Amino acid sequence: MIIENTALSILLSEPVTKLANWIFGKALVATKNRKIKDSLQGLAEKITDVAKVKTIYKNDSSIDLHEFYIPTRVRNINIKINKIIDIDKKNIIIEGTVGQGKSIFMRYLTYQEAKLGKRIPIFLELRKLENNQSLEDAISSTIAEWIPIFSKKNFHVLAESGDLFLFLDGFDEVSRDNLKRLLNEIERWHRYYPKMQMVISSRPGDDIQNINAFKVYQLDPYRYPEQKALINKLVQEEDARNILKKSIEESPSDIKSLITTPLMVTLYVMIYRALSELPKTQSEFYKNIFSILSTRHDKTKPGYKREFSSKLSESKLQKIFEEFCFMSFKKDELIFSYPRAVEIIDICIKDKDIQADPSNILQDFSKVVCLLPIDGLNYTFVHKSIQEYFSASFIIGKSEAFKSSFYSSYLTKFATYSKMKSIIDFLKDGDEYSYNKYYKIPFLKEYIDFFEINQYSNKIIDNILIENNVHDKLNIRLITKGYITSVQVRYPKNIQKISKKYPKNI
Numbered sequence: 001m002i003i004e005n006t007a008l009s010i011l012l013s014e015p016v017t018k019l020a021n022w023i024f025g026k027a028l029v030a031t032k033n034r035k036i037k038d039s040l041q042g043l044a045e046k047i048t049d050v051a052k053v054k055t056i057y058k059n060d061s062s063i064d065l066h067e068f069y070i071p072t073r074v075r076n077i078n079i080k081i082n083k084i085i086d087i088d089k090k091n092i093i094i095e096g097t098v099g100q101g102k103s104i105f106m107r108y109l110t111y112q113e114a115k116l117g118k119r120i121p122i123f124l125e126l127r128k129l130e131n132n133q134s135l136e137d138a139i140s141s142t143i144a145e146w147i148p149i150f151s152k153k154n155f156h157v158l159a160e161s162g163d164l165f166l167f168l169d170g171f172d173e174v175s176r177d178n179l180k181r182l183l184n185e186i187e188r189w190h191r192y193y194p195k196m197q198m199v200i201s202s203r204p205g206d207d208i209q210n211i212n213a214f215k216v217y218q219l220d221p222y223r224y225p226e227q228k229a230l231i232n233k234l235v236q237e238e239d240a241r242n243i244l245k246k247s248i249e250e251s252p253s254d255i256k257s258l259i260t261t262p263l264m265v266t267l268y269v270m271i272y273r274a275l276s277e278l279p280k281t282q283s284e285f286y287k288n289i290f291s292i293l294s295t296r297h298d299k300t301k302p303g304y305k306r307e308f309s310s311k312l313s314e315s316k317l318q319k320i321f322e323e324f325c326f327m328s329f330k331k332d333e334l335i336f337s338y339p340r341a342v343e344i345i346d347i348c349i350k351d352k353d354i355q356a357d358p359s360n361i362l363q364d365f366s367k368v369v370c371l372l373p374i375d376g377l378n379y380t381f382v383h384k385s386i387q388e389y390f391s392a393s394f395i396i397g398k399s400e401a402f403k404s405s406f407y408s409s410y411l412t413k414f415a416t417y418s419k420m421k422s423i424i425d426f427l428k429d430g431d432e433y434s435y436n437k438y439y440k441i442p443f444l445k446e447y448i449d450f451f452e453i454n455q456y457s458n459k460i461i462d463n464i465l466i467e468n469n470v471h472d473k474l475n476i477r478l479i480t481k482g483y484i485t486s487v488q489v490r491y492p493k494n495i496q497k498i499s500k501k502y503p504k505n506i
Helices: 005-011 013-024 029-050 102-116 135-144 152-161 176-192 224-234 238-250 262-275 282-287 289-294 314-330 338-351 358-368 384-396 400-412 414-430 432-450
Strands: 092-095 120-125 164-169 197-202 215-218 378-380 464-469 473-478 488-491
Touching: 005 013, 005 029, 005 102, 013 029, 013 120, 013 152, 029 102, 029 120, 092 102, 102 120, 102 164, 102 197, 120 135, 135 152, 135 176, 152 164, 152 176, 176 197, 224 238, 224 262, 238 262, 262 282, 262 289, 282 289, 282 384, 282 414, 289 314, 314 338, 314 358, 314 384, 338 358, 338 378, 358 378, 384 400, 384 414, 400 432, 414 432
Parallel strands: 092 197, 092 215, 120 164, 164 197
Antiparallel strands: 464 473, 473 488
16 A cells, blocks of 8 residues: 555655755755755655546545555566566566556556655656657656756766656657657667666557567456455455456456456446356446446445546437447447547438537547546557447347348358357357347258258268368368358367278369
8 A cells, every 4th residue: 555655755765765855956055954944845746647547447546556566477477576676687678468567567567666765656648748848858747747856967976877767658648750769868878877777658560669679568457356456355245256256267268258358347346246147248348338337436426427538318318329339340340549449430420410529429439438548649449348248239129121131241251250159159148039130040051952951861971071180180161152151170090990981172
Protein backbone atom coordinates (compact mmCIF):
# COMPACT_ATOMS: atom_id res chain seq x y z
CA MET A 1 0.00 0.00 0.00
CA ILE A 2 1.01 3.66 -0.32
CA ILE A 3 3.27 4.82 2.47
CA GLU A 4 2.95 8.31 3.95
CA ASN A 5 4.54 11.20 2.08
CA THR A 6 6.84 11.91 5.03
CA ALA A 7 8.27 8.40 4.92
CA LEU A 8 8.65 8.58 1.14
CA SER A 9 10.44 11.92 1.52
CA ILE A 10 12.98 10.33 3.86
CA LEU A 11 13.60 7.49 1.42
CA LEU A 12 14.21 9.96 -1.42
CA SER A 13 16.38 12.34 0.60
CA GLU A 14 19.73 11.16 -0.77
CA PRO A 15 19.21 11.70 -4.53
CA VAL A 16 17.09 14.83 -4.03
CA THR A 17 19.60 16.41 -1.64
CA LYS A 18 22.36 15.75 -4.17
CA LEU A 19 20.28 17.40 -6.89
CA ALA A 20 19.36 20.33 -4.66
CA ASN A 21 23.02 20.95 -3.78
CA TRP A 22 23.78 21.34 -7.50
CA ILE A 23 20.90 23.74 -7.95
CA PHE A 24 21.03 25.83 -4.77
CA GLY A 25 24.79 25.98 -4.61
CA LYS A 26 26.21 28.04 -1.77
CA ALA A 27 22.90 29.40 -0.49
CA LEU A 28 22.53 29.87 3.25
CA VAL A 29 22.34 26.51 4.96
CA ALA A 30 18.95 27.17 6.59
CA THR A 31 17.45 28.40 3.33
CA LYS A 32 18.86 25.49 1.38
CA ASN A 33 17.66 22.90 3.91
CA ARG A 34 14.19 24.39 3.85
CA LYS A 35 14.11 24.26 0.05
CA ILE A 36 15.36 20.68 0.07
CA LYS A 37 12.64 19.73 2.54
CA ASP A 38 10.00 21.42 0.37
CA SER A 39 11.36 19.69 -2.72
CA LEU A 40 11.27 16.30 -1.06
CA GLN A 41 7.68 16.85 0.02
CA GLY A 42 6.70 17.95 -3.49
CA LEU A 43 8.32 14.94 -5.14
CA ALA A 44 6.75 12.55 -2.61
CA GLU A 45 3.32 13.98 -3.37
CA LYS A 46 3.86 13.61 -7.13
CA ILE A 47 4.91 9.97 -6.78
CA THR A 48 1.99 9.24 -4.47
CA ASP A 49 -0.30 10.67 -7.16
CA VAL A 50 1.27 8.28 -9.69
CA ALA A 51 0.13 5.37 -7.50
CA LYS A 52 -3.50 6.59 -7.51
CA VAL A 53 -5.57 5.58 -10.52
CA LYS A 54 -9.12 5.23 -11.77
CA THR A 55 -10.32 1.80 -12.86
CA ILE A 56 -13.28 0.41 -14.77
CA TYR A 57 -14.36 -1.29 -11.52
CA LYS A 58 -14.43 1.93 -9.48
CA ASN A 59 -13.99 4.79 -11.88
CA ASP A 60 -15.81 7.43 -9.84
CA SER A 61 -12.72 8.03 -7.71
CA SER A 62 -8.99 7.39 -7.70
CA ILE A 63 -7.74 4.49 -5.62
CA ASP A 64 -4.38 3.18 -4.50
CA LEU A 65 -3.20 0.80 -7.23
CA HIS A 66 -1.95 -1.57 -4.52
CA GLU A 67 -5.58 -2.34 -3.71
CA PHE A 68 -5.91 -4.29 -6.94
CA TYR A 69 -2.39 -4.69 -8.35
CA ILE A 70 -1.35 -8.26 -9.04
CA PRO A 71 2.36 -8.92 -9.71
CA THR A 72 2.83 -8.74 -13.45
CA ARG A 73 4.61 -11.57 -15.22
CA VAL A 74 7.09 -10.75 -17.96
CA ARG A 75 7.93 -13.32 -20.59
CA ASN A 76 11.20 -15.16 -19.94
CA ILE A 77 11.57 -13.60 -16.48
CA ASN A 78 11.04 -16.38 -13.95
CA ILE A 79 11.00 -14.38 -10.72
CA LYS A 80 8.42 -12.15 -9.07
CA ILE A 81 8.99 -8.59 -10.28
CA ASN A 82 9.08 -6.02 -7.47
CA LYS A 83 11.42 -3.52 -9.08
CA ILE A 84 12.81 -2.72 -12.48
CA ILE A 85 16.19 -4.31 -11.80
CA ASP A 86 14.36 -7.66 -11.62
CA ILE A 87 13.85 -7.25 -15.38
CA ASP A 88 16.96 -5.46 -16.63
CA LYS A 89 19.52 -2.77 -15.74
CA LYS A 90 19.41 -1.25 -19.22
CA ASN A 91 16.88 0.65 -21.34
CA ILE A 92 13.82 -1.47 -22.01
CA ILE A 93 10.43 -1.52 -23.71
CA ILE A 94 7.44 -2.96 -21.83
CA GLU A 95 5.13 -4.36 -24.51
CA GLY A 96 1.51 -5.33 -23.95
CA THR A 97 -1.91 -5.36 -25.62
CA VAL A 98 -5.06 -3.47 -24.67
CA GLY A 99 -6.26 -4.21 -21.14
CA GLN A 100 -3.05 -5.99 -20.18
CA GLY A 101 -2.07 -3.48 -17.52
CA LYS A 102 0.95 -1.71 -19.05
CA SER A 103 0.26 1.64 -17.39
CA ILE A 104 -0.50 0.13 -14.00
CA PHE A 105 2.75 -1.85 -14.19
CA MET A 106 4.69 1.30 -15.09
CA ARG A 107 3.14 3.23 -12.19
CA TYR A 108 3.88 0.38 -9.81
CA LEU A 109 7.53 0.24 -10.92
CA THR A 110 7.85 4.03 -10.53
CA TYR A 111 6.59 3.84 -6.96
CA GLN A 112 8.82 0.87 -6.12
CA GLU A 113 11.86 2.73 -7.50
CA ALA A 114 11.05 5.72 -5.28
CA LYS A 115 10.96 3.46 -2.23
CA LEU A 116 14.50 2.29 -2.97
CA GLY A 117 15.71 5.87 -2.54
CA LYS A 118 18.64 5.53 -4.96
CA ARG A 119 17.41 7.44 -8.01
CA ILE A 120 14.76 10.04 -8.77
CA PRO A 121 11.96 8.33 -10.72
CA ILE A 122 9.94 10.46 -13.15
CA PHE A 123 6.69 9.06 -14.55
CA LEU A 124 5.49 10.80 -17.70
CA GLU A 125 2.43 10.02 -19.80
CA LEU A 126 3.61 10.63 -23.36
CA ARG A 127 0.10 11.39 -24.58
CA LYS A 128 0.29 14.62 -22.55
CA LEU A 129 3.19 15.98 -24.58
CA GLU A 130 2.11 19.22 -26.20
CA ASN A 131 2.64 19.78 -29.91
CA ASN A 132 6.32 20.36 -30.66
CA GLN A 133 7.21 19.99 -26.97
CA SER A 134 10.47 18.14 -26.50
CA LEU A 135 10.80 15.34 -23.99
CA GLU A 136 13.53 17.34 -22.25
CA ASP A 137 11.19 20.30 -21.80
CA ALA A 138 8.39 18.08 -20.51
CA ILE A 139 10.60 16.37 -17.93
CA SER A 140 12.20 19.63 -16.86
CA SER A 141 8.72 21.09 -16.36
CA THR A 142 7.72 18.06 -14.30
CA ILE A 143 10.73 18.44 -11.99
CA ALA A 144 10.15 22.20 -11.77
CA GLU A 145 6.77 21.46 -10.17
CA TRP A 146 8.60 20.42 -7.00
CA ILE A 147 11.86 22.37 -7.51
CA PRO A 148 10.60 25.67 -8.99
CA ILE A 149 14.02 26.96 -10.08
CA PHE A 150 14.90 23.75 -11.94
CA SER A 151 15.89 24.46 -15.56
CA LYS A 152 17.10 22.60 -18.65
CA LYS A 153 20.75 23.19 -17.73
CA ASN A 154 20.09 21.28 -14.50
CA PHE A 155 18.55 18.47 -16.53
CA HIS A 156 21.86 17.71 -18.27
CA VAL A 157 23.69 17.44 -14.95
CA LEU A 158 21.01 15.18 -13.51
CA ALA A 159 20.81 12.97 -16.61
CA GLU A 160 24.59 12.55 -16.79
CA SER A 161 24.79 11.58 -13.13
CA GLY A 162 22.63 8.49 -13.45
CA ASP A 163 20.44 9.69 -10.57
CA LEU A 164 17.44 10.18 -12.89
CA PHE A 165 15.19 7.28 -13.90
CA LEU A 166 12.55 7.84 -16.58
CA PHE A 167 9.30 5.87 -16.87
CA LEU A 168 7.75 6.97 -20.18
CA ASP A 169 4.26 5.55 -20.48
CA GLY A 170 2.31 5.01 -23.69
CA PHE A 171 4.64 5.52 -26.62
CA ASP A 172 1.80 4.29 -28.84
CA GLU A 173 -0.13 7.40 -27.77
CA VAL A 174 2.36 9.83 -29.32
CA SER A 175 0.95 11.79 -32.24
CA ARG A 176 2.44 11.21 -35.67
CA ASP A 177 3.56 14.84 -35.75
CA ASN A 178 5.78 14.29 -32.71
CA LEU A 179 6.84 10.71 -33.39
CA LYS A 180 10.05 11.14 -35.41
CA ARG A 181 11.35 13.95 -33.23
CA LEU A 182 10.67 11.95 -30.08
CA LEU A 183 12.40 8.85 -31.45
CA ASN A 184 15.47 10.92 -32.33
CA GLU A 185 15.53 12.48 -28.87
CA ILE A 186 15.34 9.10 -27.12
CA GLU A 187 18.10 7.67 -29.31
CA ARG A 188 20.27 10.71 -28.61
CA TRP A 189 19.74 10.37 -24.86
CA HIS A 190 20.88 6.77 -25.02
CA ARG A 191 24.21 7.96 -26.42
CA TYR A 192 24.63 11.09 -24.29
CA TYR A 193 23.40 9.76 -20.95
CA PRO A 194 24.43 6.08 -20.68
CA LYS A 195 23.86 6.10 -16.90
CA MET A 196 20.24 7.26 -17.17
CA GLN A 197 17.86 4.30 -17.44
CA MET A 198 14.67 4.61 -19.47
CA VAL A 199 11.65 2.31 -19.40
CA ILE A 200 9.04 2.87 -22.11
CA SER A 201 5.67 1.14 -22.46
CA SER A 202 3.97 0.54 -25.78
CA ARG A 203 1.68 -1.82 -27.61
CA PRO A 204 3.11 -4.38 -30.09
CA GLY A 205 4.38 -3.22 -33.46
CA ASP A 206 5.31 0.38 -32.66
CA ASP A 207 8.35 2.25 -33.98
CA ILE A 208 10.04 2.38 -30.58
CA GLN A 209 10.65 -1.38 -30.70
CA ASN A 210 13.00 -0.82 -33.65
CA ILE A 211 15.55 1.13 -31.60
CA ASN A 212 18.46 -1.25 -31.03
CA ALA A 213 19.37 0.45 -27.77
CA PHE A 214 16.23 -0.94 -26.11
CA LYS A 215 15.42 -4.52 -25.28
CA VAL A 216 11.76 -5.48 -25.63
CA TYR A 217 10.03 -7.39 -22.83
CA GLN A 218 6.50 -8.69 -23.35
CA LEU A 219 3.89 -8.92 -20.64
CA ASP A 220 2.54 -12.43 -20.20
CA PRO A 221 -1.22 -13.13 -20.25
CA TYR A 222 -2.99 -13.94 -17.02
CA ARG A 223 -2.98 -17.53 -15.86
CA TYR A 224 -5.13 -19.06 -13.15
CA PRO A 225 -2.92 -17.85 -10.24
CA GLU A 226 -3.19 -14.22 -11.40
CA GLN A 227 -6.93 -14.59 -12.04
CA LYS A 228 -7.44 -15.90 -8.50
CA ALA A 229 -5.28 -13.20 -6.97
CA LEU A 230 -7.18 -10.40 -8.74
CA ILE A 231 -10.53 -11.84 -7.66
CA ASN A 232 -9.26 -11.85 -4.07
CA LYS A 233 -8.49 -8.14 -4.44
CA LEU A 234 -11.76 -7.16 -6.12
CA VAL A 235 -14.28 -9.23 -4.15
CA GLN A 236 -14.66 -8.89 -0.39
CA GLU A 237 -17.11 -11.70 0.32
CA GLU A 238 -15.36 -15.03 0.76
CA ASP A 239 -18.23 -17.11 -0.64
CA ALA A 240 -18.38 -15.00 -3.81
CA ARG A 241 -14.61 -15.20 -4.21
CA ASN A 242 -14.66 -18.98 -3.95
CA ILE A 243 -17.52 -19.29 -6.45
CA LEU A 244 -15.73 -17.07 -8.98
CA LYS A 245 -12.38 -18.84 -8.64
CA LYS A 246 -13.93 -22.27 -8.93
CA SER A 247 -15.94 -21.20 -11.96
CA ILE A 248 -12.80 -20.03 -13.77
CA GLU A 249 -10.99 -23.26 -12.98
CA GLU A 250 -13.89 -25.30 -14.34
CA SER A 251 -14.87 -22.98 -17.20
CA PRO A 252 -14.79 -24.16 -20.84
CA SER A 253 -11.93 -23.18 -23.11
CA ASP A 254 -13.81 -20.32 -24.79
CA ILE A 255 -14.25 -18.58 -21.43
CA LYS A 256 -10.66 -19.31 -20.41
CA SER A 257 -9.47 -17.73 -23.64
CA LEU A 258 -11.34 -14.52 -22.80
CA ILE A 259 -10.09 -13.77 -19.30
CA THR A 260 -6.35 -13.54 -19.87
CA THR A 261 -5.97 -9.83 -19.05
CA PRO A 262 -6.77 -7.82 -15.90
CA LEU A 263 -9.49 -5.97 -17.79
CA MET A 264 -11.32 -9.12 -18.88
CA VAL A 265 -11.10 -10.71 -15.43
CA THR A 266 -12.58 -7.51 -14.02
CA LEU A 267 -15.46 -7.70 -16.52
CA TYR A 268 -16.03 -11.32 -15.50
CA VAL A 269 -16.34 -10.24 -11.86
CA MET A 270 -18.66 -7.36 -12.78
CA ILE A 271 -20.99 -9.70 -14.66
CA TYR A 272 -21.27 -11.96 -11.64
CA ARG A 273 -21.81 -9.02 -9.26
CA ALA A 274 -24.59 -7.67 -11.47
CA LEU A 275 -26.39 -10.91 -12.30
CA SER A 276 -25.46 -13.28 -9.45
CA GLU A 277 -24.75 -15.94 -12.01
CA LEU A 278 -21.71 -17.02 -13.98
CA PRO A 279 -21.37 -17.13 -17.76
CA LYS A 280 -20.87 -20.60 -19.20
CA THR A 281 -20.29 -19.49 -22.79
CA GLN A 282 -18.99 -16.41 -24.55
CA SER A 283 -22.57 -15.56 -25.51
CA GLU A 284 -23.58 -15.52 -21.85
CA PHE A 285 -20.48 -13.50 -21.03
CA TYR A 286 -21.50 -10.71 -23.39
CA LYS A 287 -25.29 -10.96 -23.21
CA ASN A 288 -25.73 -8.26 -20.57
CA ILE A 289 -22.32 -6.61 -20.64
CA PHE A 290 -23.47 -3.45 -22.45
CA SER A 291 -26.16 -2.74 -19.89
CA ILE A 292 -23.95 -3.69 -16.94
CA LEU A 293 -21.20 -1.31 -17.99
CA SER A 294 -23.64 1.45 -18.89
CA THR A 295 -25.30 1.48 -15.47
CA ARG A 296 -22.62 0.05 -13.18
CA HIS A 297 -22.63 3.07 -10.86
CA ASP A 298 -26.33 3.93 -11.02
CA LYS A 299 -27.54 1.11 -8.76
CA THR A 300 -25.67 2.57 -5.77
CA LYS A 301 -27.27 6.00 -6.21
CA PRO A 302 -31.06 6.01 -5.65
CA GLY A 303 -32.92 8.11 -8.18
CA TYR A 304 -29.83 8.65 -10.32
CA LYS A 305 -29.67 7.65 -13.95
CA ARG A 306 -26.48 8.25 -15.88
CA GLU A 307 -26.78 10.39 -18.98
CA PHE A 308 -24.65 9.52 -21.96
CA SER A 309 -22.64 12.23 -23.71
CA SER A 310 -24.69 11.46 -26.82
CA LYS A 311 -27.97 12.04 -24.92
CA LEU A 312 -29.22 8.74 -26.36
CA SER A 313 -30.94 5.95 -24.50
CA GLU A 314 -29.01 2.81 -23.65
CA SER A 315 -31.01 0.75 -26.17
CA LYS A 316 -30.34 3.18 -29.04
CA LEU A 317 -26.68 3.37 -28.16
CA GLN A 318 -26.41 -0.41 -28.14
CA LYS A 319 -28.09 -0.67 -31.55
CA ILE A 320 -25.53 1.76 -32.97
CA PHE A 321 -22.71 -0.21 -31.36
CA GLU A 322 -24.02 -3.44 -32.88
CA GLU A 323 -24.05 -1.96 -36.37
CA PHE A 324 -20.62 -0.42 -35.78
CA CYS A 325 -19.32 -3.90 -34.93
CA PHE A 326 -20.93 -5.50 -37.98
CA MET A 327 -19.68 -2.87 -40.42
CA SER A 328 -16.14 -2.95 -39.07
CA PHE A 329 -16.12 -6.77 -38.99
CA LYS A 330 -16.97 -6.93 -42.70
CA LYS A 331 -14.00 -4.64 -43.38
CA ASP A 332 -11.64 -6.62 -41.11
CA GLU A 333 -11.15 -3.54 -38.92
CA LEU A 334 -10.26 -3.94 -35.25
CA ILE A 335 -8.31 -0.74 -34.65
CA PHE A 336 -9.69 2.68 -35.56
CA SER A 337 -8.30 6.16 -35.83
CA TYR A 338 -10.57 8.82 -34.40
CA PRO A 339 -11.72 10.00 -37.88
CA ARG A 340 -12.43 6.44 -39.03
CA ALA A 341 -14.43 5.56 -35.90
CA VAL A 342 -16.50 8.75 -36.25
CA GLU A 343 -17.04 8.02 -39.96
CA ILE A 344 -18.49 4.55 -39.26
CA ILE A 345 -20.68 5.86 -36.45
CA ASP A 346 -21.98 8.61 -38.72
CA ILE A 347 -23.09 6.00 -41.28
CA CYS A 348 -24.80 3.98 -38.53
CA ILE A 349 -26.84 6.87 -37.16
CA LYS A 350 -27.88 8.04 -40.63
CA ASP A 351 -29.22 4.52 -41.29
CA LYS A 352 -31.36 4.90 -38.18
CA ASP A 353 -32.21 8.60 -38.67
CA ILE A 354 -30.77 9.40 -35.23
CA GLN A 355 -29.83 12.97 -34.41
CA ALA A 356 -26.65 12.84 -32.37
CA ASP A 357 -23.01 13.89 -32.55
CA PRO A 358 -20.88 10.88 -33.68
CA SER A 359 -17.95 12.08 -31.54
CA ASN A 360 -20.13 12.00 -28.43
CA ILE A 361 -21.30 8.49 -29.29
CA LEU A 362 -17.67 7.42 -29.66
CA GLN A 363 -16.95 8.89 -26.24
CA ASP A 364 -19.81 6.81 -24.79
CA PHE A 365 -18.42 3.65 -26.41
CA SER A 366 -14.96 4.42 -25.08
CA LYS A 367 -15.37 6.00 -21.65
CA VAL A 368 -18.82 5.03 -20.40
CA VAL A 369 -19.41 1.55 -21.79
CA CYS A 370 -15.65 0.94 -22.15
CA LEU A 371 -15.99 -1.67 -24.90
CA LEU A 372 -14.04 0.43 -27.41
CA PRO A 373 -11.35 2.07 -25.27
CA ILE A 374 -8.58 4.34 -26.45
CA ASP A 375 -5.37 2.36 -26.86
CA GLY A 376 -2.63 4.77 -27.75
CA LEU A 377 -3.85 7.11 -30.49
CA ASN A 378 -6.49 4.68 -31.68
CA TYR A 379 -9.64 2.96 -30.50
CA THR A 380 -9.84 -0.80 -30.31
CA PHE A 381 -12.15 -3.50 -28.97
CA VAL A 382 -11.18 -4.88 -25.57
CA HIS A 383 -11.35 -8.32 -27.20
CA LYS A 384 -12.07 -9.44 -30.76
CA SER A 385 -15.02 -11.51 -29.56
CA ILE A 386 -16.75 -8.25 -28.50
CA GLN A 387 -16.92 -7.29 -32.15
CA GLU A 388 -18.09 -10.78 -33.15
CA TYR A 389 -20.80 -11.05 -30.50
CA PHE A 390 -22.37 -7.66 -31.20
CA SER A 391 -22.15 -8.30 -34.95
CA ALA A 392 -24.24 -11.41 -34.32
CA SER A 393 -26.66 -9.33 -32.22
CA PHE A 394 -27.02 -6.94 -35.17
CA ILE A 395 -27.89 -9.85 -37.51
CA ILE A 396 -30.41 -11.30 -35.03
CA GLY A 397 -32.31 -8.01 -35.04
CA LYS A 398 -32.55 -7.86 -38.84
CA SER A 399 -35.33 -9.05 -41.16
CA GLU A 400 -35.82 -12.62 -42.39
CA ALA A 401 -34.73 -11.56 -45.86
CA PHE A 402 -31.47 -10.16 -44.46
CA LYS A 403 -30.79 -13.35 -42.50
CA SER A 404 -31.51 -15.53 -45.52
CA SER A 405 -29.09 -13.51 -47.63
CA PHE A 406 -26.43 -13.54 -44.92
CA TYR A 407 -26.52 -17.32 -44.42
CA SER A 408 -26.64 -17.93 -48.18
CA SER A 409 -23.42 -15.95 -48.58
CA TYR A 410 -21.90 -17.88 -45.71
CA LEU A 411 -22.76 -21.23 -47.30
CA THR A 412 -21.60 -20.43 -50.81
CA LYS A 413 -18.30 -18.60 -50.26
CA PHE A 414 -15.43 -20.32 -48.52
CA ALA A 415 -13.75 -17.00 -47.63
CA THR A 416 -16.93 -15.90 -45.92
CA TYR A 417 -17.26 -19.32 -44.30
CA SER A 418 -13.87 -19.21 -42.62
CA LYS A 419 -14.19 -15.56 -41.61
CA MET A 420 -17.71 -15.77 -40.19
CA LYS A 421 -17.45 -18.97 -38.15
CA SER A 422 -17.18 -17.19 -34.80
CA ILE A 423 -20.26 -15.07 -35.57
CA ILE A 424 -22.18 -18.17 -36.67
CA ASP A 425 -21.42 -19.76 -33.30
CA PHE A 426 -22.93 -16.75 -31.54
CA LEU A 427 -25.95 -16.87 -33.88
CA LYS A 428 -26.49 -20.53 -33.05
CA ASP A 429 -26.80 -19.61 -29.36
CA GLY A 430 -28.85 -16.45 -29.87
CA ASP A 431 -31.16 -17.28 -32.78
CA GLU A 432 -31.41 -21.05 -33.12
CA TYR A 433 -34.52 -20.95 -35.31
CA SER A 434 -32.89 -18.85 -38.06
CA TYR A 435 -29.64 -20.79 -37.67
CA ASN A 436 -31.46 -24.06 -38.37
CA LYS A 437 -33.72 -22.66 -41.09
CA TYR A 438 -31.15 -20.77 -43.15
CA TYR A 439 -27.95 -22.64 -42.37
CA LYS A 440 -28.12 -26.08 -40.80
CA ILE A 441 -30.97 -27.57 -42.85
CA PRO A 442 -29.72 -26.23 -46.24
CA PHE A 443 -26.20 -27.39 -45.41
CA LEU A 444 -27.34 -30.91 -44.49
CA LYS A 445 -29.56 -31.08 -47.57
CA GLU A 446 -26.67 -30.12 -49.82
CA TYR A 447 -24.47 -32.69 -48.12
CA ILE A 448 -27.08 -35.42 -48.54
CA ASP A 449 -27.64 -34.53 -52.19
CA PHE A 450 -23.97 -34.34 -53.04
CA PHE A 451 -23.09 -37.72 -51.56
CA GLU A 452 -26.44 -39.25 -52.61
CA ILE A 453 -27.10 -40.37 -49.05
CA ASN A 454 -30.17 -42.49 -48.40
CA GLN A 455 -31.21 -45.19 -45.97
CA TYR A 456 -29.29 -47.89 -47.84
CA SER A 457 -26.27 -46.31 -49.50
CA ASN A 458 -24.06 -43.27 -50.09
CA LYS A 459 -21.02 -42.25 -52.13
CA ILE A 460 -18.90 -40.94 -49.28
CA ILE A 461 -16.43 -43.82 -49.56
CA ASP A 462 -15.89 -42.98 -53.22
CA ASN A 463 -14.75 -39.51 -52.25
CA ILE A 464 -12.19 -40.46 -49.63
CA LEU A 465 -8.51 -39.71 -50.01
CA ILE A 466 -6.24 -41.63 -47.65
CA GLU A 467 -2.74 -40.26 -47.21
CA ASN A 468 0.10 -41.72 -45.19
CA ASN A 469 1.20 -39.33 -42.53
CA VAL A 470 4.24 -38.97 -40.34
CA HIS A 471 3.94 -40.06 -36.72
CA ASP A 472 2.36 -43.34 -37.89
CA LYS A 473 -1.04 -41.84 -38.57
CA LEU A 474 -3.33 -41.60 -41.55
CA ASN A 475 -4.90 -38.46 -42.89
CA ILE A 476 -8.40 -39.10 -44.28
CA ARG A 477 -10.05 -36.39 -46.37
CA LEU A 478 -13.37 -36.06 -48.09
CA ILE A 479 -12.73 -34.87 -51.63
CA THR A 480 -15.60 -32.53 -52.31
CA LYS A 481 -16.76 -30.17 -54.98
CA GLY A 482 -18.98 -27.17 -54.91
CA TYR A 483 -19.30 -25.43 -51.60
CA ILE A 484 -18.96 -28.21 -49.05
CA THR A 485 -15.81 -27.89 -47.02
CA SER A 486 -13.45 -30.85 -46.95
CA VAL A 487 -13.28 -32.73 -43.66
CA GLN A 488 -9.93 -33.87 -42.34
CA VAL A 489 -9.63 -36.58 -39.69
CA ARG A 490 -6.53 -38.29 -38.34
CA TYR A 491 -6.78 -41.93 -37.42
CA PRO A 492 -4.25 -44.02 -35.49
CA LYS A 493 -1.95 -46.64 -36.90
CA ASN A 494 -4.18 -49.61 -36.15
CA ILE A 495 -6.52 -48.86 -39.06
CA GLN A 496 -3.81 -48.52 -41.67
CA LYS A 497 -5.10 -51.76 -43.20
CA ILE A 498 -7.84 -49.62 -44.77
CA SER A 499 -5.25 -48.21 -47.15
CA LYS A 500 -4.72 -51.68 -48.61
CA LYS A 501 -8.36 -51.94 -49.58
CA TYR A 502 -8.65 -48.47 -51.05
CA PRO A 503 -5.92 -46.95 -53.23
CA LYS A 504 -3.96 -43.97 -51.99
CA ASN A 505 -5.50 -41.58 -54.49
CA ILE A 506 -9.11 -42.21 -55.33
